[in-house]
Amino acid sequence: MLEIVGVTAGHGGGGRDVTPVIEDVTIRVAAGEIVGLVGESGCGKTTLARVVTGLHRPSAGVVRVAGVDVHALRGRDLRAHRRQIQMVFQDPYLTLSPRQTVRQALAEPLRIHRVGDARSRSARVRELLDLVGLDPQVGERRPARLSGGQRQRVAIARALALEPRLLICDEPVTALDVSVQAKVLNLLCDLRDRLEFGCLFITHDLAVVSQLADRIAVMRCGRIVEQGPTRDITAHPVHPYTRALLAATPIMDTGISAADPRD
Numbered sequence: 643m644l645e646i647v648g649v650t651a652g653h654g655g656g657g658r659d660v661t662p663v664i665e666d667v668t669i670r671v672a673a674g675e676i677v678g679l680v681g682e683s684g685c686g687k688t689t690l691a692r693v694v695t696g697l698h699r700p701s702a703g704v705v706r707v708a709g710v711d712v713h714a715l716r717g718r719d720l721r722a723h724r725r726q727i728q729m730v731f732q733d734p735y736l737t738l739s740p741r742q743t744v745r746q747a748l749a750e751p752l753r754i755h756r757v758g759d760a761r762s763r764s765a766r767v768r769e770l771l772d773l774v775g776l777d778p779q780v781g782e783r784r785p786a787r788l789s790g791g792q793r794q795r796v797a798i799a800r801a802l803a804l805e806p807r808l809l810i811c812d813e814p815v816t817a818l819d820v821s822v823q824a825k826v827l828n829l830l831c832d833l834r835d836r837l838e839f840g841c842l843f844i845t846h847d848l849a850v851v852s853q854l855a856d857r858i859a860v861m862r863c864g865r866i867v868e869q870g871p872t873r874d875i876t877a878h879p880v881h882p883y884t885r886a887l888l889a890a891t892p893i894m895d896t897g898i899s900a901a902d903p904r905d
C-alpha cells in the first residue's frame with residue numbers, strides 16, 4: 643500500500659535541501675496494517691508525513707502509494723491520487739472549521755470531490771457518524787461544543803469520507819486524556835479491521851504505538867534505527883535508543899491489542 647524507499651528530505655532555501663532532516667528512510671505499510679513511527683520531538687516525523695502526502699518533495703528516494711510514485715504526478719492526477727491519502731492531526735481544529743457544523747465538515751470533502759448528490763451525501767454523513775460511534779444529533783453541533791475525543795472522532799470520520807487507502811495519523815491522541823486515548827485507539831483498530839486501510843501512526847509515545855501497531859519503526863535524528871513487529875521491538879529491542887525509549891516509557895497492557903482490537 644505504502645512504500646517509502648530510501649527517502650532523504652530537508653528544509654532549505656531556493657528549492658535545495660540545505661539541511662537534511664530525514665535520511666535514507668525506508669518503511670513499508672501493507673493494506674490493513676498499522677505501522678507506528680516513533681521518535682522524539684524534532685526527529686523528522688512530520689517532515690516524513692509531508693513527503694508521503696506529496697506536500698514536500700524528497701531530494702532522494704521514492705514514495706509509492708498503491709504502486710504509484712506520488713512525486714511523479716502533477717495537476718489533476720496528483721489531486722485525484724491525494725484522495726487516497728488522508729491525515730488526522732493532533733489538533734482537530736487544523737481540519738475542522740469552528741464555523742462549520744459537524745454535518746457540514748463531513749459533507750465538505752464529498753462536495754469538493756463531487757461525490758454523489760445532496761441526498762446521498764446526507765446519507766453518507768449519517769453513515770460516517772455511525773462509523774465513528776457518534777449520535778446523529780452530533781451532526782448539528784460545531785466543534786467548540788464537542789469534547790476532545792468527539793472532535794477527534796469527527797476528524798477521523800472526515801478523513802475516511804473519501805474512503806482513502808492510506809491514513810496518516812500524526813500524534814492523534816497526544817492532546818487527549820489517557821482514558822479517551824484508549825477509546826480513540828480502539829476505534830482506529832476497529833476501523834482498520836473493517837475498512838482495511840493502511841495506517842502510518844506517528845507519535846513520540848512508544849506506549850501509545852505499542853497498543854495498536856502491527857509493526858514499529860523507531861526514528862532518531864531523521865534515521866530509522868530499528869523496525870520490526872511490535873512484540874519484537876518492545877520485548878527484544880536491539881538499538882540502544884529503542885532501549886532508552888522503553889526504559890522511559892512503561893508499556894501497560896490496556897486491553898487493546900493489534901490482533902484483536904475489540905477485546
Ligand SMILES: Nc1ncnc2c1ncn2[C@@H]1O[C@H](COP(=O)(O)OP(=O)(O)OP(=O)(O)O)[C@@H](O)[C@H]1O
Nearest residue numbers: 653654663681682683684685686687688689690846
Ligand atoms: N518548514 C520548515 N523549515 C525549516 N525547518 C523545518 C521546517 N519544518 C520543520 N523543520 C525542522 O525540521 C526538523 C524536524 O521537524 P519535524 O516537524 O519533521 O519533526 P517531528 O519529529 O515531527 O517533531 P514534533 O514531534 O515536534 O512535531 C526540526 O528541526 C524542525 O525545526
